[in-house]
Amino acid sequence: NAGVTQTPKFRVLKTGQSMTLLCAQDMNHEYMYWYRQDPGMGLRLIHYSVGEGTTAKGEVPDGYNVSRLKKQNFLLGLESAAPSQTSVYFCASSSWHRDTEAFFGQGTRLTVV
Amino acid sequence: AQKITQTQPGMFVQEKEAVTLDCTYDTSDQSYGLFWYKQPSSGEMIFLIYQGSYDEQNATEGRYSLNFQKARKSANLVISASQLGDSAMYFCAMREGPPNDYKLSFGAGTTVTVRA
Numbered sequence: 001n002a003g004v005t006q007t008p009k010f011r012v013l014k015t016g017q018s019m020t021l022l023c024a025q026d027m028n029h030e031y032m033y034w035y036r037q038d039p040g041m042g043l044r045l046i047h048y049s050v051g052e053g054t055t056a057k058g059e060v061p062d063g064y065n066v067s068r069l070k071k072q073n074f075l076l077g078l079e080s081a082a083p084s085q086t087s088v089y090f091c092a093s094s095s096w097h098r099d100t101e102a103f104f105g106q107g108t109r110l111t112v113v
Numbered sequence: 114a115q116k117i118t119q120t121q122p123g124m125f126v127q128e129k130e131a132v133t134l135d136c137t138y139d140t141s142d143q144s145y146g147l148f149w150y151k152q153p154s155s156g157e158m159i160f161l162i163y164q165g166s167y168d169e170q171n172a173t174e175g176r177y178s179l180n181f182q183k184a185r186k187s188a189n190l191v192i193s194a195s196q197l198g199d200s201a202m203y204f205c206a207m208r209e210g211p212p213n214d215y216k217l218s219f220g221a222g223t224t225v226t227v228r229a
Contacts, residue, residue: 033217040122040221042117042204042222045217045218048216048217050214050215056214059218090158092217094215094217096213096215098144098165098212098215099146099163099165101148101160102148102160102206102217104150104157106157107157
């Protein structure tokens with residue numbers, strides 16, 4: 001049972017390059033989230049999705065785009081990477097029940113030089 | 114405004130002792146959920162315990178208990194009989210909003226170091 005899988009695990013980008021992070025879940029969850037984790041700031045919500053074909057902005061959406069064409073996948077795109085986007089990115093998924101926990105991927109460590 | 118506030122950046126605790134991690138939250142919702150997660154140095158996020166806003170009893174899961182004080186909007190995590198393996202970062206989180214638009218917000222985290 002894979003749970004939530006993020007691809008890739010590590011990536012180094014040059015400033016201005018683009019990339020897509022893939023998140024896949026096999027639990028048939030409606031909700032999916034993208035967070036970034038920076039020292040001293042906890043996890044900050046970038047974008048989230050409440051179902052296939054829907055996306056919404058979180059706390060720090062600027063510089064990122066997302067898509068959820070299939071229920072099991074949630075893609076996070078960086079069109080023109082900046083050093084400020086150096087971070088660890090986590091994807092999570094959860095069911096629509098308020099009292100169920102979110103399941104997390106293993107994280108993607110992204111460095112923009 | 115911060116949704117979740119964890120005021121203790123780091124804490125030290127002696128092995129076998131109890132430790133309390135503070136968490137306060139801000140919401141105008143009547144129905145919401147509170148979670149605690151553990152992140153060891155390996156980086157994965159591990160769910161520990163959940164408390165619903167309408168739950169009258171404090172949640173417990175093994176050595177973890179949640180001290181929920183709704184009027185004060187606090188949801189402190191208590192770890193009893195600390196073990197070396199409890200050394201990690203701990204995050205408080207809140208899920209709020211209407212059923213078709215939940216948001217899950219996290220605090221800045223507290224690093225716990227257990228001393229032998």
